Amino acid sequence: MTLSYQVASRYCGSAELFEKACGLIPGGVNSTARATWSGWDPHPLFVTHGTGSRVFDVDCNEYIDYLLGLGPMILGHRPPKVTQAVVNMIEQRGTVFALPHEDETALAAKIIAAIPSVEQVRLCNTGTEAVIYALRLARTFTGRQKVIRFEGMYHGFSDGVYWSKHPSLDMAGPAKAPVPVPQGPGMPKGIDQNLIILPWNDLALLRETLEREGDAIAAVLTEPIMCNTGCILPNEGYLEGMRELCDKHGVVLVFDEVITGFRISLGGAQAKFNIRPDLTIMAKGLGGGFPVAALGGRKDIMALVGKGVVSMAGTYSANVIAVAAANAALDELSAPGMYEGLYARCDILLEGLRKIFHDSRLNAHVVGMGPVLQVWFADHPIRNYRDAAQYSDHDLFRKWWEGNLNRGVMFHPGAYENLFVSFAHTPDDIEKTLDIARLVVRDIESA
Secondary structure, three states: OOOOHHHHHHHHHHHHHHHHHHOOOHHHOOOHHHOHHHOOOOOOOOEEEEEEOEEEEOOOOEEEEOOHHHOOOOOOEOOHHHHHHHHHHHHHOOOOOOOOOHHHHHHHHHHHHHOOOOOEEEEEOOHHHHHHHHHHHHHHHHOOOEEEEEOOOOOOOOOOOOEOOOOOOOOOOOOOOOOOOEOOOOOOOOHHHHEEEEOOOOHHHHHHHHHHHHHHEEEEEEOOOEOOOOOEOOOOOHHHHHHHHHHHHOOEEEEEEOOOEOOOEOOHHHHHHOOOOOEEEEOHHHHOOOOOEEEEEOHHHHHHHHOOOOOOOOOOOOOHHHHHHHHHHHHHHOOOOHHHHHHHHHHHHHHHHHHHHHOOOOOOEEEEEOOEEEEEOOOOOOOOHHHHHHHOOHHHHHHHHHHHHOOOEEOOOOOOOOEEOOOOOOHHHHHHHHHHHHHHHHHHHHO
8 A cells, every 4th residue: 555645744754774784685574574564564663762762763754553573562562660670781791601590499489470371381482483382292291192272372483383363265175164374385295183273262073173173183272362363352261161172082182372471461361261271372462572482371281391302492481681671671560459450541542532433434353461452443242263364354454554553653554463551551541542443433433
């Protein structure tokens, strides 16, 4: 989509830097989520800095930030206590030793205290790594090979799971019997033989699949809230039924809480829904803006790591920078009243947006839980990826995104991403966001 000259002139510095970057970096960016084909068309914005709930670009534009680095900035940009903890660690102790230090034990204790299902935990660097290890553990523990995963979810970019994220429906097979679709070329042949792809929120189909193939299935891998196709909440009883079915068939239930962990509550979405998975994957919010991830769960499964049966390796795993950041972040997040205050602000935003769209002529509904939400421009409820692919209006979402961006509210240009709210967002930020939303909706209606 080509921006008008008036709007394009607002971002001319980013345009120049992007042109320069394209000559040196493939696609001009270092992650697909920032690429032009992911919505940042004709170019992404180049930032200079962030502070609290705000980010600033090279053209001196200031934004209320609901992108939040795609989630990690749960405490806002440069949270003082986390930042100082990292600075102190680097200045006083170092960065990487490839030897244990007592701070990682303290961090493990905090994670176990926060996440209901976690009895033991190992640190790693990224959510992708944690997913790889979780599935290795599940396969070893059960002696089975197949994994159930769901259309529209993203569990990292490893060959074993980078399938059916947002497949073309003409390639994805029938709705009741989807086929694995690779995210792109270069996948080794045969991986799809150990994947079972299902639509989310269909408990009957999950039950039927486990009754038919349960003896061959090692794990069910799922987000507790679908956050990689916008925001889609689980149907009532869906997660509970999933837990019961996994217990019945001896299948390891793996929750990918990379996005929901420490965001939906201190204990993640599993605490909010009162569901205990067997293994939990954590990242993003755990580090307060620094790269760190973790895999935790039942002691009898994690014992396979403790005994050296399943290797979890990594030179940078539990480096002191990441551990210092995560320790400081969890100290902040565990302070009394933190989430109650956050939810109060998020509820104002959520209900405010709902009223704006209810009072408009647009077919739109706002879905979310606390600090993660999305606006669906659709005349049909969105319960899984296929609903989103068939009914969501991406052109209308683009107009919504551009209208907000041009007035100083930033979130991802893709309808399959989310708006994230941080602890740094103030009531004034929320009020200003709603004021801008009213103007954007008015302009869309006028057009």
